[in-house]
Amino acid sequence: MYTFEILLLAVATAVMYFINKFTYFIFLLSIIYSYKHVKAPYVLIPLLKVQNLRTKYNAKWAIVTGASSGIGECISRKLAEQQISVVLVSNDEARLQAVASDLKTLYKVDTRIVVVDLRENNDVLLREVRKATDDIDVQLVFNNAGYIAMEGFHQSTVESKLDNLNCNAINAIRLTDHFYKRMLHSKQRGAIVFTSSSASVCPSPYSVMYSAGKALLTSFAESLSIESRQHGIDILAIQPGYVRTKIFDPLPKLALLNFLRLVAQEPVDVVNIMFKCVGRLGMTVVDSGFFAFLSKMARIFLGGNLMTVIIAFIVNHLMKDMEQYRIIKI
Numbered sequence: 001m002y003t004f005e006i007l008l009l010a011v012a013t014a015v016m017y018f019i020n021k022f023t024y025f026i027f028l029l030s031i032i033y034s035y036k037h038v039k040a041p042y043v044l045i046p047l048l049k050v051q052n053l054r055t056k057y058n059a060k061w062a063i064v065t066g067a068s069s070g071i072g073e074c075i076s077r078k079l080a081e082q083q084i085s086v087v088l089v090s091n092d093e094a095r096l097q098a099v100a101s102d103l104k105t106l107y108k109v110d111t112r113i114v115v116v117d118l119r120e121n122n123d124v125l126l127r128e129v130r131k132a133t134d135d136i137d138v139q140l141v142f143n144n145a146g147y148i149a150m151e152g153f154h155q156s157t158v159e160s161k162l163d164n165l166n167c168n169a170i171n172a173i174r175l176t177d178h179f180y181k182r183m184l185h186s187k188q189r190g191a192i193v194f195t196s197s198s199a200s201v202c203p204s205p206y207s208v209m210y211s212a213g214k215a216l217l218t219s220f221a222e223s224l225s226i227e228s229r230q231h232g233i234d235i236l237a238i239q240p241g242y243v244r245t246k247i248f249d250p251l252p253k254l255a256l257l258n259f260l261r262l263v264a265q266e267p268v269d270v271v272n273i274m275f276k277c278v279g280r281l282g283m284t285v286v287d288s289g290f291f292a293f294l295s296k297m298a299r300i301f302l303g304g305n306l307m308t309v310i311i312a313f314i315v316n317h318l319m320k321d322m323e324q325y326r327i328i329k330i
């Protein structure tokens with residue numbers, strides 16, 4: 001069924017091999033394998049070792065958004081473990097102070113904090129970030145902050161929709177623009193990592209801004225990675241499925257979320273995959289966890305239209321607890 005694609009990839013693989021890009025050879029082999037065995041990103045990742053980013057990029061400072069909890073806090077701890085100092089960003093000052101003092105005590109690294117509401121689309125973020133970082137070289141940027149707003153499209157204002165997009169995607173572009181140019185200017189290597197989501201490939205009714213923002217991140221990362229490579233800047237978008245963090249706390253306890261809890265990952269699993277994959281084997285978009293794997297395979301093998309039909313059926317016929325979102329309250 002996929003003979004043509006496999007043939008095409010085989011030719012591409014051979015070409016890459018002969019121009020001595022061995023890593024691409026291995027990577028393409030894994031793609032071919034995935035077409036046959038549906039095991040795409042899992043073929044290689046378990047075999048890789050977590051990289052030391054301080055050594056890899058000669059990096060002394062990193063910035064992490066959403067560093068006050070969950071995946072972002074875990075990224076910050078992993079960086080500090082590798083003796084990389086961290087600028088911690090979120091809107092919860094007390095939590096940021098607590099994480100910062102923990103990192104200082106446990107790993108003896110420097111920390112700085114930036115308290116900012118990432119829902120805002122103005123120059124405050126850059127002003128605050130510049131105050132905290134203009135005198136240091138930040139070579140590792142983790143655009144990780146995000147939240148889910150769950151509601152029917154008719155139930156929220158356009159402002160709150162755009163707030164979600166600002167936090168989950170637009171301000172990540174703002175930060176990337178700033179630090180990318182700084183790295184180019186100082187001719188330093190570095191990495192920019194985006195915490196996207198499997199929602200970027202999976203239609204997500206009642207949280208449409210979330211999946212749209214994540215799709216933007218993934219696409220942005222994929223395209224930029226081609227330009228950035230020549231400047232020594234690696235780009236990675238990681239797409240986790242369901243991870244056990246507080247992101248779901250404000251959401252209603254839906255049957256779907258309860259089910260996903262069964263296949264959930266811990267934040268450290270996601271962070272290990274980030275640190276294994278960044279700047280390696282040409283990897284730009286990586287899935288993390290069973291649900292992400294399932295979503296990606298559905299997208300490849302069923303396509304967007306069929307996925308939409310299946311998800312509509314599940315939501316409309318099997319999930320009675322979604323009823324609340326269909327009630328029109330104007």
Ligand SMILES: NC(=O)c1ccc[n+]([C@@H]2O[C@H](COP(=O)([O-])OP(=O)(O)OC[C@H]3O[C@@H](n4cnc5c(N)ncnc54)[C@H](OP(=O)(O)O)[C@@H]3O)[C@@H](O)[C@H]2O)c1
Nearest residue numbers: 066068069070071090091092118145146197242243245247
């Ligand atoms: N958990 C999952 O299943 C999952 C799956 C795929 C992708 N992701 C993505 O992973 C990233 C991290 O989420 P998480 O799961 O670790 O959840 P989390 O524990 O809730 O962490 C989210 C972080 O983002 C910060 N944040 C949220 N809204 C903000 C705002 N308006 N201004 C500044 N900071 C803000 C939070 O700060 P506060 O401490 O102030 O709230 C927190 O530090 C998000 O981008 C999320 O979309 C998560």
